[in-house]
Amino acid sequence: MTTYPVRDSATMLRRNLKRMLRYPSMTVTLVAMPVIFLLLFVFILGETLGAGINGGGRAAYANYVAPAIIMMTVMSTVQGTAISVAMDMTEGIITRFRTMHIARVSVLTGHVIGSVLQAMLAVGIVTLVALAVGFRPTAGPLEWLATAGFLTVLAFAFVWLCVALGLAAGTVETASNTPMVLVLLPFLGSGFVPTDSMPAAVRWFAEYQPFTPIIEALRGLLTDAPVGNTVWIALAWCAVIALGGYLWSKRLFDRAS
Incomplete structure (x- = not known):
């Protein structure tokens, strides 16, 4: 018999979407963390940090930090992928799939x-919250379209990483903890303060880790600033x-099969 990867992938997509609808608490939990960070940094720390960065106070800092929080929303959400994959691997459903004539991919x-x-x-929800608390992007229609495409690419890349982390985890608990580094690393980048305000060793790491160019690119797209x-x-x-x-x-997955 012949397998149909596109048809089978669509079936698996429906399965995962139904699980998201059946357990909305996971989506709410993953979205809640970036929203809490946004409110904390804008309303509690925004006046002080905004004055130190550009002298603009809370409103200016909202524009500075919102792109970083939007990026962190992607990182927070893809953690759920590792958990879902680990659940499939530990609950036996993958063994059942192996007995069915479906495309492995x-x-x-x-x-x-x-x-x-x-x-x-999740990005759409957090962006609306950011607008409500004072984020005022200057991007035009083309920049918004480019931002959506950029965020989709970002999510796609880190979802594959989290799939690998979920497969590598021995338990669901491990899978829920391992991707936390994806949420913590942006704090050691340019998301919340400029890198030139950091000590030399930390600044070197911040400037060469992947999240700094990602945040700066997103900030440039949303504020219509030169990004080089x-x-x-x-x-x-x-x-x-x-x-x-993907390769990992x-x-x-092949080894587990």
Whole structure:
């Protein structure tokens, strides 16, 4: 019999979307963290940090920090992918899938596409909250379109990484903890304060880790500011992470099968 990867992937996508609808608490939890960070940094720390960065106070700091929080929303959401994959691996459903005549690639593809859609939904919610608390982007229609495309690429890359982390985790608990580094690393970048305000060793790390060009590219797109080659550096990081995550996931899934 012949397998149909596209048809089987669509079936697995429907399965994952139905699970998201059945357990909305996970989506709410993953979205809640960036919203809390946004409110904390704008309303509690915004006046002081805004004055120190550009002398503009809370309103100016909202424009500075919102792109970083939007990026962190993607990182927060894709954590759920690792958890979902680990649940499938530990609950026996993958063993059942192996007895069915379906394309092997569809099992992971369903997770990836479903998680990208979930991430973009979460980004939309957090962006609305950011606008409500004072974020005032100056991007035009083309910049907004480019931003949506950039965030989709970002989500796709890190979803594959989280698929690999979920496959590598021995338990669901491990899968829920390992991707936390994706939420913590932006704090060691230019998301909340400029890198030139950091000590030398921390500044070096901040400037060369992947999240700094990603944040700067997103900030430039949303504020219509010159980005130079930052977007290309960010896309190169995304390509490396996507390829690495895919190859790692494929190896682990084939080994488990």
